[in-house]
Amino acid sequence: MNVNKPQKNNTWLLEISPKSSLFDFKFKEIWRYRDLLMLFVRRDVVTLYKQTVLGPLWYLIQPLMTSIIFTLVFNGIADIKTGTVNAFLFNLAGITIWNYFAECLKATSDTFKKNENIFGKVYFPRAIMPLSITISNLLKFSIQACIFVIFYIYFSFNGEAGTLSWYVLLIPIVVIIMGVLGLGLGMIISSMVTKYRDLSFLVQFGVQLLMYISAVMYPIVIVKDKLPSYVSWLVAYNPLANVIESFRYMVFTGDYLKNPADAGFSLLTIAIMFVVAFIVFLIGLVIFNKTERNFIDTV
16 A cells, blocks of 8 residues: 655745845845735825825815915015016925925834834734835825916916926926935834934924925025035035925926026936935835844834
8 A cells, every 4th residue: 555645845935034134125025015015005095084184185285385484484584586486386396395205204214113013913024114105105295296286387377387398207206216215214214213212203303404404495506605615515415405406497497597507407416316315215125124123122
């Protein structure tokens, strides 16, 4: 009588090990869990509507009120000129693209602390959580972008919206740069928050301070003309300021300046910012993956 012995199958679908290479970005694992990623994105989108009284209207009120205040203070009192472009529209452009970065940064900077319960019970690539936040924030950005387009069309009939050019086709690249920068910096801060809780309280203040040196409400050339060189370089070499300035140049073609060449916009600038954004993202992913191995002992 012959008995066929079952063969041992040593092929595992997933192997969880305590240690891995420092530069193991786990892209294949993230792709394997793409369905879970989309589930978290859907959850975040539904939350936008259910947890507020006015729903998505809040995401319209915030940029509009901020633009009005900036117009009164910086263009009215400080007398910052915006050329042929309406001052309110100029500020709304900067705030719209800035808000996407700021929301991604603030929402991802507390990932480990907010999700310590689910992280301690179920295994999945932890990077999926900040990735889902960055993707879901595209909805909020889309709502605010639609408002900007409406005002852009309105002011264009009055000749106060600058000149539209083919550069607007590059706007998706600018959005990707801001999202990736917010994601990378957010993962770095989130990893540090596991050990230094005070950082979570400093993020809100830090984002507000960063906004003022990122040329959200003024052209970069004004800083170069009115401030000493040892101060203006903080803005001139700030990647966020260059991305925001590039975005405004794309939609206004430099008509907010006396000399459009002063904007410093070029395809090379966009390419450099794109590379910088992904370098920051990869650094953040390395630190994030390293922290997830033992974060449960410190959170």
